[in-house]
Amino acid sequence: MGMKRAKEEVKKKKGRRPCCEREGLTKGAWSPEEDKILVEFITQNGHGTWRNLPQLAGLLRCGKSCRLRWTNYLRPDIKRGPFSPEEENMIIQLHGALGNKWASIASHLAGRTDNDVKNFWNSHLRKRFDSKALDQPSSSSKSVSPDMVKWEGGSFDAESRLSIPFNNSKGDYFLHLWNTEIGDSFRNVHETGDGCGGAASRSSTSQSSSSLTKVESTSVIGKTPSPVEMKVELWDVKKETEEDIAVFSDTCKPYEVEDPSDSMLKLLLDFPIGGNDMAFLDPSDVST
DNA sequence: AATGTCTTCAACCGCCGGCGT
DNA sequence: AACGCCGGCGGTTGAAGACAT
Incomplete structure (x- = not known):
């Protein structure tokens, strides 16, 4: 606490300016x-x-x-709409292993952002686990939890939501753009792939932010801007992430969720070692 | 139909770590 | 080594929509 205060004092002394001029800027x-x-x-x-x-x-x-x-x-590679049961499953597993590392979790869900995952957890999944905590205060770790009993219901919910037109009410500009030539440009990239429409989300931000930055650092400073070039890089990251997910999904089948503590152990034990697979634990995470 | 409550999710805020100087 | 900048992250908020009464 004192330490934190001291840090703040130092910052004040440094006179760190805000990330941007606050006056006259639009918010909301x-x-x-x-x-x-x-x-x-x-x-x-x-x-x-x-x-x-x-x-x-x-x-x-x-x-x-x-x-x-x-x-x-x-971003064109964002996957919108309801979370699938597989995604839910993976979020639960990864949350058990990583905690509130939303960016890390999101990097393993193609096309999902950390904000999406965080919101989904807070609005859907946390409730289940909160109620679990209430139901089983000193939980024996082996039993199937009430949350897992609800699992089927949750999946139904996700599926039923699939039928709801997405963001119909908000005049979604992105969807509008999607139907313009800009959208065409973006789609070209996706159509060369497996067409699932998803890509690495934050991974494409954090992992590929370097690639984005690389592209624009050339494009901004004179070289002909190439959206396609940029997108192709995103696509490469996407493929990588989906391979991870394919491997990962094999280790955690939907509807077979165990107690988080057990599954975490299983996850860590089963998770393939070698290659880039351990990128699963971001270096930044490991180092902390 | 009107009102109140709950839920969802986009957006903001502040902090942190990495990197360049 | 110290400083400053920047991008990224996680927690939180509040508006808007959905649902219940």
Whole structure:
């Protein structure tokens, strides 16, 4: 506590300026026009330095806000719609192993962002585990938990939600864009793949943010911007992640969820070692 | 039909770690 | 080694929609 305070004092002394000028900036929900500007700018130039992007793109937004909007909503590789039972399963397993490392968890769910996973956990899964804690305060670790009994119900819920038109009510600009030539451009990449529509989410942000940055660092500084180039890199990451998932899915079949503590152990024991598979534990995570 | 409550999720905030100088 | 900048992360909030009464 004292340490933290001391740190803050140091920061104050350094006079760290805010990530962006606060005055005159728009906050809150993004308008379709802003989305359009952001998507078109990044498509053409890459995001470059987020801090400078709003100015370059002509947006009255904080760079952070732009980054968030892009990574959580506008990126072409985002998978939208309900979580599948497999995804739910994986989230539970990974959460058991990693805790609230949403970015790490999301990196193993193609096309899902950390925000998606976090929201999904908080709104759907946490309740189950909270009620579990109440039902089994000193839980014996072997039994099938009430949550797992509800598992089927949860999967039904996810499936039933599939039939609901996504974001129908909000005039989703991304969906609109999807039907424009920009969308065509994005689709070209996906159509060369397996067509599942998903890609590495945060992994494509954190893991591929370097690739994005690499692309735009060339594109922004003079070289002809190449959205396709950018997307191809994203695609490569996507494939890698999906291979991980394929391997991972074999080790955790849906509807066979065990107690999280057991499954975590199983997960860690069963998880293939070698190659890039242990990227599962991000170096940053391991180091902490 | 109106109102109140609950749920969902996009967005913000503040902190942290990595990297360059 | 110290400093400053930047991107990324996790926690939290609040608006909007869904649902219940």
